[in-house]
Each structure stands twice: as structure tokens, then as C-alpha cells.
Amino acid sequence: MTYRALLVHLDDSEAALQRLEIALRIARQFGAHVVGLDIAPTPDAHIFSAIPGAAGLYAEVIRQREQRRGTLRELFDTRCRHAEISGRFLCLDASDRQSIVRHARLADLVIAGQANPNAPETYIHDHVGELLMLAAGRPVLFVPYTGVFPSVGSRILIAWDGGREATRAVFDALPFISHAQQNIVVTVHGAADAPLGSRIPGADIALTLARHDAVIEVLELEGATGEHVGSVLQSCAQARGCDLIVVGGYGHTRWHEAVWGGVTRTLLRTMALPVLMSN
Structure with a gap:
């Protein structure tokens, strides 16, 4: 692709x-x-x-x-x-x-x-x-309407929630992901004491992407909910020197829109680096 x-x-x-x-x-x-x-x-x-x-x-x-x-x-x-x-x-x-x-x-x-x-x-x-x-x-x-971006897609943060929109975004971004120097698959969990069975695995999608010759790292972040997830993703991307965020856009169900739709709005409103979205 x-x-x-x-x-x-x-x-x-x-x-x-x-x-x-x-x-x-x-x-x-x-x-x-x-x-x-x-x-x-x-x-x-x-x-x-x-x-x-x-x-x-x-x-x-x-x-x-x-x-x-x-x-x-x-x-x-x-x-x-x-x-x-x-x-x-x-x-x-x-x-x-x-x-x-x-x-x-x-x-x-x-x-x-x-x-x-x-x-x-x-x-x-x-x-x-x-x-x-x-x-x-x-x-x-x-x-973003401000800032200078000499590179896009050399180090990518992939926001993964296991859902339809995130899946579309990952595979739509595959040309970037396959050529990137580094990709970080990030899953954001709610309370740190949440049951392990409710956690979203990032290792599975990381293995799939590795089969496309992508260089992959998996990172789990704790204690973020609602729109705050968008801020967490941005902070992580900047701290890790990423020049692109890949994330699913607005959902098609009320629950998904309420949770991850808030993430989308936060990123679109406050983005400090390019963001690739699909829905």
C-alpha cells in the first residue's frame, strides 16, 4: 500500500x-x-x-x-x-x-x-x-495552523483503542508507518486499578504492523479518561519526539462519540503537531 x-x-x-x-x-x-x-x-x-x-x-x-x-x-x-x-x-x-x-x-x-x-x-x-x-x-x-514541521511521519504515535475508527486510521496510515524510523503504539487506560481483563491490548496490532516491516514499540499509559486522553496523547508524542499522531476520528455510536469523540475534539482544538485521522 x-x-x-x-x-x-x-x-x-x-x-x-x-x-x-x-x-x-x-x-x-x-x-x-x-x-x-x-x-x-x-x-x-x-x-x-x-x-x-x-x-x-x-x-x-x-x-x-x-x-x-x-x-x-x-x-x-x-x-x-x-x-x-x-x-x-x-x-x-x-x-x-x-x-x-x-x-x-x-x-x-x-x-x-x-x-x-x-x-x-x-x-x-x-x-x-x-x-x-x-x-x-x-x-x-x-x-496545525502554527508551527513549522520539517518532517512528518518519521516518528509516529499510534493511538490504539481496538475500535473500528482506530483500525481504519492505522491501516490508512500504513505507508507512513512502514517507512517510519519508529512507531509507538499507545493504549490509554482509565483508573490504574481497573481489571486487567478490561485493558486494550496493543501487542496484537503491533505484531500485525511488524509484519509490514514497521519498527514498533508498545506503551501503556494509565489514569486518563474522556477528553483528557487527547492531552495525554499529545504530551506523550512531544516527549517522545514524534512528528505525527495517528488516531481514529469521531465514532458512529453514542458511547464511542462521547469518549473518543472528546479525544478527537481535543486534538483538533489543541494539536501541536500533525494528526492523521480516519473514521
């Missing part, structure tokens, strides 16, 4: 350049094609027509949109050419969710950004990664 088709979400934020550079590095590593996706809102002409003398304003809004799109396209094409990577720039209307999801389903991996509450100008792009993970069923590599 490898990544041959990548989709990277682009916007006007400074973080978009970081996402693009990461996408190009992954494309170079796996020999992948890259689609740069710009999701642009289209102004409603009917709203402008209701304002006297607003025809000129509408024309200016359209001109600025096209100028912005051209600048982003030129940036994408230049970076792909410089990196000698096959790429295609794609611009879709923000209201056309069906087309956005359809194109995402053609990708082996989607690279998207963490929502930035301090950048209201990019509100139209907030939570695009979560939309694509849930609606398109593709793994999403979320990149």
Missing part, C-alpha cells in the same frame, strides 16, 4: 503554504500526484441586485475573487514545478458540497488545516478537513 493521489486544501492563510510544502514532500516520498483544492465562495448576484448602484461593487468582488484564485493557482503551479511533482489546481464553489466530497474520495490522503479561530477571514474554510473525513470517508492529515 502507498499514497499515489493526494489532495491538499488551500486557502489565503499563511498556514496553507505549510500544508502545500508538506503535501509536496509526501508526494516526493511516495511518487504521488497532488491536487490543490481551493474552495471559493461565489457571491450571490441577487443580493447585490437588491442594492441600488451595487452593480459596480459586485463586479469588483468578482474581480478580486478571480485575482485571488489566479494568485493561488500560480503559487501551486510554481511549487509543483520546482519540486518536480505532478499537480493539478482545482477550484470549487463552497456551496457545492457534493463536488467537494466527490473529489476528496479520489484521494488516498487528504491534507487539511486545523481551524484557526484567530483568522475570521478564512471562516469559509473552517472544518473542511472534518467535513472530508466524515463525508468522504478518506483519511485526513490535519496540519
Whole structure:
């Protein structure tokens, strides 16, 4: 298994350049094609027509949109050419969710950004990664909106709870895991005095991954519940020098969503390093 088709979400934020550079590095590593996706809102002409003398304003809004799109396209094409990577720039209307999801389903991996509450100008792009993970069923590599990440996937923390979502995430991340210098399978237990029979074994999935030539270590952490698990995973990843966290996304049952959904929200809100999620 490898990544041959990548989709990277682009916007006007400074973080978009970081996402693009990461996408190009992954494309170079796996020999992948890259689609740069710009999701642009289209102004409603009917709203402008209701304002006297607003025809000129509408024309200016359209001109600025096209100028912005051209600048982003030129940036994408230049970076792909410089990196000698096959790429295609794609611009879709923000209201056309069906087309956005359809194109995402053609990708082996989607690279998207963490929502930035301090950048209201990019509100139209907030939570695009979560939309694509849930609606398109593709793994999403979320990149924090702050920080510099010279490597992604050389040392990986794998959050393992034995569930469906974690399983999807592990096997969706297999190209990274097989090539990583080190993988740490982390299971997080509740109270330290919980019955041993209720514990989640990490050794079994570690053995499976080792058969894919992955370098694996198993680590059990104690005494974390609910959303606190997300903080524990991040602290562990940073302490062990990891540059990627692999974790299952939102669950499909109320119980799973209540427990591990909190982990997902914590990681998406406070991530300090890239996180690969599947659901």
C-alpha cells in the first residue's frame, strides 16, 4: 500500500503554504500526484441586485475573487514545478458540497488545516478537513495552523483503542508507518486499578504492523479518561519526539462519540503537531 493521489486544501492563510510544502514532500516520498483544492465562495448576484448602484461593487468582488484564485493557482503551479511533482489546481464553489466530497474520495490522503479561530477571514474554510473525513470517508492529515514541521511521519504515535475508527486510521496510515524510523503504539487506560481483563491490548496490532516491516514499540499509559486522553496523547508524542499522531476520528455510536469523540475534539482544538485521522 502507498499514497499515489493526494489532495491538499488551500486557502489565503499563511498556514496553507505549510500544508502545500508538506503535501509536496509526501508526494516526493511516495511518487504521488497532488491536487490543490481551493474552495471559493461565489457571491450571490441577487443580493447585490437588491442594492441600488451595487452593480459596480459586485463586479469588483468578482474581480478580486478571480485575482485571488489566479494568485493561488500560480503559487501551486510554481511549487509543483520546482519540486518536480505532478499537480493539478482545482477550484470549487463552497456551496457545492457534493463536488467537494466527490473529489476528496479520489484521494488516498487528504491534507487539511486545523481551524484557526484567530483568522475570521478564512471562516469559509473552517472544518473542511472534518467535513472530508466524515463525508468522504478518506483519511485526513490535519496540519496545525502554527508551527513549522520539517518532517512528518518519521516518528509516529499510534493511538490504539481496538475500535473500528482506530483500525481504519492505522491501516490508512500504513505507508507512513512502514517507512517510519519508529512507531509507538499507545493504549490509554482509565483508573490504574481497573481489571486487567478490561485493558486494550496493543501487542496484537503491533505484531500485525511488524509484519509490514514497521519498527514498533508498545506503551501503556494509565489514569486518563474522556477528553483528557487527547492531552495525554499529545504530551506523550512531544516527549517522545514524534512528528505525527495517528488516531481514529469521531465514532458512529453514542458511547464511542462521547469518549473518543472528546479525544478527537481535543486534538483538533489543541494539536501541536500533525494528526492523521480516519473514521
